[in-house]
Amino acid sequence: MGDVSRNVLDAAEGPGSRKTSWPGWRGRAREWELVAGLLRAARVGRGGVVLVEGQPGVGKSRMLDVAAATATRWGFRVVRGVADELAQLMPLAPLISALEESGCPLRTGDNGVPGPVDRRLLLLERLQGPLEALVAHGPVLLTLDDVHWADPMTLLALRSLTVDFASTPLIWMLARTTGGGDALRLDRMFNTLEREGATRIRLKALDGAAVAEVVTDLLGAAPEPDVLALADIAGANPFLLVDLIEKLNHEGGFRIADGRASLVSTRLPPAQAVTRERLEELSGPTRHMLQVAGVLGRSFSVKDLAEMLGEPTGDLLPMLEEAMSAGIVECTGHELAFRHDLLWEAVTETLSTAVRRALHREAGEMLLKRGGSAIPAAAHLIHSAGHGDVCALRALDRAAREVLHSSPQTAADLAKRALELTDAADPDWVTRAAVAVDALTAIGRLCEAADLAHPALRRAPPALADRLRCALACILLLSGRPADAVSQAESLLSREDLSHDLRGVAEWTVFWGLISLNDPREGQRRAEAVLADRDGHSGTAVMGALLMLSRCAMVDGRVDDSFGHLNEALRIGNSGAVEAVQKPYTRLLLGHLHRCLCQFDAADLAIRAAEEEIEALGVTVLAAQPALFRSRVKLAAARLDDAAAEAQAGMTMADDMGTRGFIRVGLSILAYIAVRRGDMDAAARNIKRYACEPGAAGMLFGSAWERWVEAVVAEAQGDRERAMDILGPTYTDAEKQRWTLITAPLAAAWMTRLALASGNRAYAQTIVDAADDLARKNPGYPIFAAAAAHARGLLHADPGDLAFAAANHPQLWERASAAEDLGVLLTTSGACADRERAISSLDQAHDGYQQIGALRDAARARARLRALGVRRRHWAQSHQQEFGWDSLTDTERAVAELIARGLTNRRVAAQMFLSPHTVSTHLRRIFAKLDIASRAELARIFAEERPDRDS
Template sequence: MGEHTLADQGEPGSRGSSAPGRRGRAPEWRLIDGLIAGAPAGHGGVLLVEGPPGIGKSRLLDEAAAAAARAGLDVAGGAADLLTQPIPLSPLMSALGEEPCTPSASGAAEQRLRAALERRAAARPLLLTLDDVHWADPMTLLALRSMTRDLSSYPLVWMLARTTGHGDGRRVGHLFDVLTADGATRITLRALDEAAVAEVVADVLGAAPEPDVLDLAGLAAGRPSLLIALLDGLRGEGVLRVGDGRVRTVQERLPRAQAVTGALLRELSPPTGRLLRAAGVLGRSFAVQDLADLLGEPTGRLMPMLEEAISAGVVQAAEHELTFRHDALWQAVTASIPAPVRQALHRDAGEMLLRRGGSAVPAAAHLIRGATPGDAAALRGLDRAAREVLRTSPGTAADFALRALELSGPADPGWLGRATTAVDALTAVGRLPEAADLARTALGMASPAEALRLRCSLAHILLLSGRPDETLLEAESVLAQSGVPEDLRGAAEWAMFWGLICLNDARPGRQRAREVLAHRERHTDAVVVGALLLLARLAVVDGRVANSFQHLHEALRLTNRGAAEPVQRPYARLLLSLNHRAMRQFEASELAVRAAEEEIQALGLTVLAAQPALFRSVLRLAAGELDDAADEAQAGMTIAEELGTHGCVRVGAAMLALVALRRGDLDAAVRHVERYHAVHAAPGMLFGSVWERWATASLAEAQGDPDRAVEILDAIYTDAGERRWALLTTPVMAAWMTRLALGTGNHAYARTVVDTADVLTRENPDFPVVGVSAAHARGILHGDADALAAAVTDQPEPWARASAAEDLGALLAAAPGDADRERAVHHLDQALGDYQHIGALRDAARVRARLRALGVRRRHWSQTQRPAFGWDSLTDTEREVAGLIAQGLTNRQAAERMFLSPHTVSTHLRRIFAKLDIASRVELAGIVAEQHPALLRH
């Protein structure tokens, strides 16, 4: 055979197009093949891929997608992009074929994405690849964190790739760390070794490489993408020659400076080269019309150059756009543009998009990279984009405003306005320390009028940071001024009202709130809503639940018409949830929390993201679901710690302490209470004063120091308003506090609690459940068996019902007579069963001791009746979840049916899988159908 150049024979392809991607990647492909093979059996998983640029991540994802398709999986793929980073959820939306998400619809878009993923994964095993995660927007990163966990029971395989050292490395690195801790597999791609490089060269060129070719291939530094792009370019130039099954270079030496860029692009005409550089600035994918407008040329005049670029294999068609064929090609083109030219092109692209009208967000993505200090036009574009998305996508607004601040100094007339926008945006996404620092900096150079707005913002920051006392000082400093604009006066009054609520000291604002309602026409809706929420809180303090509900429903009516502050809607719904829970209306309470959560997501109020989970934790504890209560509390704390919302961290720690005490784990309870005390925030934030005091008092009592417990609760025992609030919002405390007071000889305290409970019963005839707690407390104080029996019969809370049965059993056990002894054993057995059913092991142990004193021995329930593994180890809730999932319901549908959050359903499924030693919904459905078919008929 004679020699010939590779350009003469075109693509060799003798080894198959997928071979190069597997060379030197055997361990990685074993993992990928295992995930793909497991998906048809119902298994999912998460694979995280990272490494430097050009190392082959994109090719790995592409070939994994091809392998998954051959195996019969549904495949979806997308990539984050530097220029679409300001658009929330853009990578996931494009991957799933959803319409691009506008910032104003980001909350609804996330729900739509979850539903789409559940539908597709339920219908057919799915591989979802997401490339360049380092460029992903904050909402995408949050969605990935939650979706990979919440949808882990589906046959859904995730492959996420990021380039190290690019984009938001800290945040993406944290995401990868969290996902790894949650069970994801993480691989770091390394440069190919010499043997793998030689194999790739042979695969691509169809012949064994001579040393000179390998020397040239070494310029790619073992990075597969760069290597393949280089070989493709050199082959197209005809500088490689094949003979006798070997490939060698025609030229003895190629200039190293052109080895990557020159070899790929040198044959293009200068006009096409210039066009491609402009296209590269628009992104790896670009619209032809955008390119024409940027260059100021009609589309027809660009056609010859575009055709040349397509023929040369540099760009190719991709639906409605053109895209660079290799990421390495795009990088090579953009890297060849001198930095000042690239910056100018970005600025021109931004101005071009602004001239078109419409949203300023796409233009701002270019202006961030193209503007120079003092560039007035670019700053106006960034300012406009930041204001445009402030309410709907505050994370994006923060990026735009902060960049604009970098480009302008304090002497710039627009600097203070940008600082104010940045403060508001940073606050909304939970970057509270940054927001506070910037607000204080801006205050130092603001005029008196400008300072008012900044002080209102600072008041809100302090409130969310768990410092409501400082919030009141800032709000009052604004209200003390004369001539304050109505919107700022409204914001300050709202901050003052909410600060008083969070301090659990709303009484000072009572008269002011009444004055606002008496003259509504003088005030903004935000002020009126703040007054209504304060009065709703005070109505509970006064012991009038119906009035509280009335104020809350009126507040919601005002917020729903859109004139109040957006943040007030979720707050109102959370207060409503609190009232419903107190009245044991668990379903209504869950619906209110769910509505608040949806509004928080829809409004982009990341700073409030921890609160729904904490409210659900309280609700789950009342319902006797300790695992769920702990999961929700931990989820809320995790989010709060990331955001720096310290009041939420305190509430979460208190809830975890209460759960630990119920389980009998005093060591864990001590750790959680220590965590609670270590957080620097005002106690009682988020209506948590009772939960927090009860947690610390319960621990003191459990440690054998009941006097300390009474001391902790002294304010509730001695203050009528505090007592009414505690007994209505946490009804089980009435009996517990009565018993504690009697046990420490504080009979007056016990009588005070019972008297208050009886008054609350009379004043709330529309809520008979209030009387149940009163009957329990009264039965303890007076030794009234009939009152205790009524509490046992009517009590809807499992733990409180068990407590009433225990008190009744203990009372009867102290009475003479066999009949009383038999009744005592009956009620103690009832208490033992209820305690054991919800996992209240410490209480169950105490009841077993009471039974032993009566000569009755009961085995430890957790050892004899509920094993650690197998179907019998499942709780009733877990069995219900299993039945619904086996019927084909999605997590979200099951959550709606059970009045749980999808997160809670996902947590139950992980426990079910562990207990049954399975890893898929398919296996679960098989077990239910074969062994427990009755669950399929519900």
């Protein structure tokens, strides 16, 4: 199609230009205008994402080329990357090489080589830093071609980074071949990005007008109908069409007369045959060289090619020049590459299967002999290894172990391929199965891991069988089957010859399973036995015991003791005496306890630390948990929008990772938020979905929270009897009461009110007694005194207790609720002074509900005020504008200020204890309210509206 000329750039130049068709670029006017529009927007500070997809030869790479040339002309920094077959096994390789080629230095480990954890941190640090530096100096275009070859970690990085850099002057262009690579994963990623505002371009075959323009460009004459019919042979595919026209023209296949072009011969070859004929015109040595190069990959180094051929590099120069002159290969930085996928495929298809496999084997052995990473060699050995190929299989084993902690998905693919090539009777099959089980578990493919663990277990020698049983127990636990997990771990612990390390993991699994099963007494007995003999147990077992005792202390209402056990568990974890994967759980439980006590900053810090550990370890099976824990923190802090955004983010990650058991947790949170907002249809939908999702109740927070949410929804739907049935066990069990009142502090007053409304004063008394007991045991935590006062005030109709709760409860919703209950109580007295106090209390309740977005509760408070002859307009209508700076919420103003000061989404998230997804959600709302679309515009408005901050 020719190079991008100055004329092409001039055609695309300037916001007033709309010329989008030129020689070498026909039939893409609508598509190019979408890209050019985003590039123009980036020049004034707006960013975006462009997704390009289509069949080979349809013009995807061409679109990226034109965009890059145009962006360069307009003063953009341009970063270009391409994934190839090897990229499937190299975590983040396309992004790393793209940034390195652009001149951005990337931090490495002390020895200059990124290790497993280093590679994981690239996702957030080593890639983010250079991108921040680029966008700080103006608009940037980052193109990544052939993303269907990208490894799962690269796709996760792209997913994360597009969120982190949303609204910066950074344009992402991602191109993929439809149906290539992991099509389902790519479809899900492209669909998600499109829902979040990405521009999706599906390139199809050229239309008739574009075909006529292409032929005219190539022949300098208008085509007759027989020439236009060539489009059918080429399937109107631009690359094949041009190849066919150029081939026929070179052979004299056209007659040009009076400015018209017609065919000389009716014998026409298939378009794909033309590509093969182009290769056949090359000299024999050049064809053979290209065949070897094709085995090395779409792109290849001259050094590798020379070594494979056993020739000095200088002797290859004539052949390389011939291939480049024929337009088969081209120079791309430090390597050469086939000019198009179709050319690469045509070259490799000339090789028989046997020859291709033999060449892949030679390439793999060549790379293995060099030492270093086994991954490049594994890319070839995957294609060449046969059953029982010991050398190749050992290389695959090495590569799988190498990437297990940096890209478990890649490790799983390598290990599974090695298993396919291993004879069933080979004793190494079990060892390879164990690696695959570990990798599949880490990425959340729990069913596959379990299906592989069971047959491996039947064949494994004792030591490996113990490892597999331990892995199976963890799989069951993560699958939401804690009882089965405990049973599996128990059978393992009954073995006297179990290794010290595996015994510790099994004991930890038992403790966590008992926590999930709400069986604190059995867990307490076992935990105390472990701590009584610390020297005889591993650090992992001791940590599990401490987590169990922390839970028991909470059930007993001893909060200080619970903190003490958690902090000791953290010290053990930090000492390096435990399995790394167990460490995040301690921090998550610590964040959970801080949240229960309304210590929100401390909760956020603990959850952030757990999130960093999960990312560093590459344990994607746990990836959704920090967002879901953080959602509960934001909910307790009465930040409903943030809570909903975090819940959605957690559910999206759980869906992406295949850990669907965690989705029900997010649904329970969304159902509760919907009730508070008065959207009962949404509450009902979420509860219905919640009931259908797999996984045991209480996988994260314990069943008390989820049971309480179900009851709240039922009561809000007018089914008080069902709500009482759901909470029946809680009303009658002292331990369940304490656990519920700690994990859901709002439950004390709510359950008291529900019991009284149902005519069951005895149930209400049990809740008040439990709340009073918690307050007595924990005088240093004022939340318990306020919660007890509220419940007691309801039971005994005591305005003093209700006033105390309305003034002192640390949760905004609970203060508003106590004020409402006080107003209702004062309304019934009939005294004039009490009427005024009732109005004041109901006003407090109404404004409190409105402040946090609890619209259903606010509407109820307004109705009570109307009954007293007082009318209050909806706060959002009377006090809050829909657009402009004054329409922003406090959280949105805080986000706007940090963004206007130049922070990225991720840095804002870290400072405000949010996830980047939540910051992105706030930013979209801010831009909509201010009618802007860039950070530059936001900075200008901020400077105008908040000059005092800069003085």
